[in-house]
Structures are given as structure tokens and as C-alpha cells.
Amino acid sequence: MFSWLARIMSACLRPVRRYARMSKDDFDDSSTIEDALLWTKDLEKHSCGEFSFAVVQANEVIEDHSQVETSPEATFIGVYDGHGGPEASRFISDHLFLHLMRIARENGTISEDILKSAVSATEDGFLTLVRRTCGIKPLIAAIGSCCLVGIIWKGTLYVANLGDSRAVIGCVGKSNKIIAEQLTREHNASMEEVRRELRSLHPEDSQIVVMKHGTWRIKGIIQVSRSIGDAYLKRPEFSLDPSFPRFHLPEPIGRPVLTSEPSVCTRVLQPTDKFLIFASDGLWEHMTNQEAAEIVYNNPRTGAAKRLLTAALIEAARKREMRYKDLKNVEKGIRRFFHDDITIVVVFIDHELLGEKMSVPELSIRGFIDTVGPSNFTIIRNME
Incomplete structure (x- = not known):
């Protein structure tokens, strides 16, 4: 126990330089030493352009799972930010896309x-x-995951979201400046809108949202109000007994306090829409939508996701009065005290390719675990 605390203190107290903003030198410095917990795909093809993919691990076992599925006709993006363990996020990565393809085939289309x-x-x-x-x-009942998915098909983007991951689109406005537009609604009790929604759905429960350890939490336990899993907050049969105090409810739930109903949106892609950023909340803790969009827009495509991730990690280090080169030496598990697992997918949109027959392989690329294999996109080839 004491050696564990000593390692944390050692990581926090290394001599470092305080700085107020990221400079070119910060990026140059951060590229000279490899980060063993970082995984990237600098630039790959998809149905109407290219994409960049980056993941960094912070937890002892990574709880972020993610995937990009490519084909000549469509592109699928999934970011799954797990909590309590990796089982739910891994399950989503293994099953959601397959369910989507099966249901799309049965119905002959893609829709919300x-x-x-x-x-x-x-x-x-x-x-x-x-x-x-x-x-x-029994603790599998307390494992869950946020879920952010998008599919580009026939010039239209369909997005579904549960939890606090975020999809942002970069659009060119006047004077050729990039404008960041948030596509998804977040489901986190830190937002007043979400707290109002929960209170209106549970008027009989004065403890549906409470402030605990300086953070608004549902039943004093969890921040996200929508997820896959977290069975103990959805079904009374999965309630955990008092031997698990972290997840113990003062009284059994009469009805679900969390839901798996996603927020969905559809967008017909316009010529001014230049790229998408799909990322877990670990990115958005350290930069705004506009800052992220400007980093992508003002730099080369190659390595765009890694560049965003590096900027976030530089900022995470700065908040602890560190340099990123020092943060790289902090091992997984302890690294979680500095930043979360972070997943980023940047999808570039080339409008001249929309509707064209592209020479794109049907691949399934899984983030961080670095698995590349065949996808199951062929089944939508003949859909109207």
C-alpha cells in the first residue's frame, strides 16, 4: 500500500516547468519519446475519405473499446467507454455492429x-x-459502458449516443474558418438539463441525484444516466448486497434509474462538413469542441487523432505541473490519476467520393487491441 502511494507521489512531484498554453516545442518534445500506453492508426481509407484513430490507456485494464468498420458503401464508427470493468465495452464491440447489420438487412435500410x-x-x-x-x-451487475456509434451511408450520417462520449462535426464557415458543431447530447448528471430530466422522471425520489465528493451523481453512485449494462441500477433482481458498499443502494430500486435509450440524430452531409471527431469523454475533459476542431483543421490529416490525443495529454500533464515526457513514464493504473482512458476517431469527409464506388477493403479495426480482420458490411450492398 505504501509503495503504491509512494509511486503516485513520485510521479506527481517530479521537477517540472509550469506553462500556461501548448506551444510547438511541447508537441516536438512529446514526439521524441514513445508512449508505451498509446496506440494509433495514422491514416486509413473509408467509404468517403480517410480516418485517423488513436487510443491511450490509463486504467490497469483498459476499459475503452472501439472499432471502425469499412466498406466501399459505408463506414461505421463505435466508441465504448466502459466503467467498473471492460466487460460491457468489450461486449458492445463484439455485438452491436453485428446486430446493426442483421437488423438493417431484415429491414432493407439504415435509419434512426x-x-x-x-x-x-x-x-x-x-x-x-x-x-x-x-x-x-456478482460485480458484473455493476459493470457498464457508454456507447457512441455512427454510420455513414448514402451521404447521410446516423448517430446514436448513450452516456458522455461526444461526436463533433467540423464545418467550414465564413472566411474559410472551421466551426465545431456538437452532434450528440450527453447524459451526465453534472449537466443541469440531465438532473431536471431525472427529477421529472422520479418525482417520488428525493435522492435520485445527489452531490457526493463534489460531483453530482445518480443515487450518489454514478454520473452517466444512460448506458449499456449497470444492471443493478435497472433491474431489482440485480441489486448488490451490502458487502459491496461502493454499489450499495440504501433501498432497492422500484424501477430503473438508468436507461439504455440512446439519443439519436441524422445529418445529410453537406459540402461544408469536413470531418467528424468521435471521442470518449477523456478528450473533452481537456479541450473544447472548437479547440479540437482547429487542431484537426489546421494540421495535416496523417496522425490527426494522435495529434488531438497528444494535445489532451499535454494539457492533462500541465494540470499536474508536469511535462508530457514525464507523464509517459507513469505506468498504467497509476496513470488514471492523471487522465482517463481516451479514444479518438477522426473521420475526414471527401464529398466528391460520396456515392462513388470506392476501392475500400471491408475491414474491422479494433482500437488499442490492434485487431484488423474482415468486416460484415457486404450485406448492405444491395439495400435501397
């Missing part, structure tokens, strides 16, 4: 309702897994 159905099928599947295994692993 199809996305919702795929999310619902994934939730049902994970709760079935919880039911089968909670006898031997």
Missing part, C-alpha cells in the same frame, strides 16, 4: 430506428450475460 434496435439488442444480450454469470461474479 434501426440504430435504436441494434442498441436495444446489445443491451438485452449483455443483461442476459449478467443473469447467467452474476451467481459466480
Whole structure:
């Protein structure tokens, strides 16, 4: 225990230089030493352009899972920010896209309702897994994940979101300046709108949201109000007993306090829409939508996601009066005291390619675990 605390203190108290903003030297310095916890794909092809992918691990076991699925006709992006463990985010990565393709094939199209159905099928599947295994692993009932997915098909972007990951689109405005537009609604109790929603849904429960450890939390436990999993906050049968005090509810829930209903949106892509940023909340803790959009827009495409991630890590280090080169020496697990697991996918949109038959392989690329294999996109080839 004491050696663990000593390592944290050592990491925090290394002699460092305070600085107020990121400079070119910061980026140059950060590129000279490899970060063993960083994984990237600098630039790959998708159905209407190119994409860049980057992930950094902070937890002892990474809880972010993510994927990009490519084909000549469509592109799928998924970012799954787990909490309590990696099981839910990994389950989503293994099942949601397959559900989406199956339901799309059955209905002959892609739509917001199809996305919702795929999310619902994934939730049902994970709760079935919880039911089968909670006898031997009761804490699986307290494992969940945020879920942000998007699919580009026939010039239209469809997005579904649960939790506090975020999708942002970069659009060119007047004077050729980039404008960041947030596409998704976040479901986090830190937002007044979410607290109002929860109180209106649970008027009988004065403790539906409470301030604990300086943060608004649902039932004093969790910040996100929508997720896949977190079965103990959705079904009374999965309530955890007092031997797990971190997840103990003062009284059993009468009805769900969390939901798996996603917020969805559709956008017909316009010539001024230049790129998308899909990222877990670990990125947005350290920069604004506009700052992220400007970093992407004002630099080369190659390595765009890594560049964003580096900027976030430089800022995370600065908040602890460190340099990123020192933060790189902090090992996983302890690294979580400095930043979260972070996943970023930057998707560039080349409008001249929309609707064209592209020479794009059907690939499934999984973030951080560095798995590349065949995708299942062929089934939508003939859909109207």
C-alpha cells in the first residue's frame, strides 16, 4: 500500500516547468519519446475519405473499446467507454455492429430506428450475460459502458449516443474558418438539463441525484444516466448486497434509474462538413469542441487523432505541473490519476467520393487491441 502511494507521489512531484498554453516545442518534445500506453492508426481509407484513430490507456485494464468498420458503401464508427470493468465495452464491440447489420438487412435500410434496435439488442444480450454469470461474479451487475456509434451511408450520417462520449462535426464557415458543431447530447448528471430530466422522471425520489465528493451523481453512485449494462441500477433482481458498499443502494430500486435509450440524430452531409471527431469523454475533459476542431483543421490529416490525443495529454500533464515526457513514464493504473482512458476517431469527409464506388477493403479495426480482420458490411450492398 505504501509503495503504491509512494509511486503516485513520485510521479506527481517530479521537477517540472509550469506553462500556461501548448506551444510547438511541447508537441516536438512529446514526439521524441514513445508512449508505451498509446496506440494509433495514422491514416486509413473509408467509404468517403480517410480516418485517423488513436487510443491511450490509463486504467490497469483498459476499459475503452472501439472499432471502425469499412466498406466501399459505408463506414461505421463505435466508441465504448466502459466503467467498473471492460466487460460491457468489450461486449458492445463484439455485438452491436453485428446486430446493426442483421437488423438493417431484415429491414432493407439504415435509419434512426434501426440504430435504436441494434442498441436495444446489445443491451438485452449483455443483461442476459449478467443473469447467467452474476451467481459466480456478482460485480458484473455493476459493470457498464457508454456507447457512441455512427454510420455513414448514402451521404447521410446516423448517430446514436448513450452516456458522455461526444461526436463533433467540423464545418467550414465564413472566411474559410472551421466551426465545431456538437452532434450528440450527453447524459451526465453534472449537466443541469440531465438532473431536471431525472427529477421529472422520479418525482417520488428525493435522492435520485445527489452531490457526493463534489460531483453530482445518480443515487450518489454514478454520473452517466444512460448506458449499456449497470444492471443493478435497472433491474431489482440485480441489486448488490451490502458487502459491496461502493454499489450499495440504501433501498432497492422500484424501477430503473438508468436507461439504455440512446439519443439519436441524422445529418445529410453537406459540402461544408469536413470531418467528424468521435471521442470518449477523456478528450473533452481537456479541450473544447472548437479547440479540437482547429487542431484537426489546421494540421495535416496523417496522425490527426494522435495529434488531438497528444494535445489532451499535454494539457492533462500541465494540470499536474508536469511535462508530457514525464507523464509517459507513469505506468498504467497509476496513470488514471492523471487522465482517463481516451479514444479518438477522426473521420475526414471527401464529398466528391460520396456515392462513388470506392476501392475500400471491408475491414474491422479494433482500437488499442490492434485487431484488423474482415468486416460484415457486404450485406448492405444491395439495400435501397
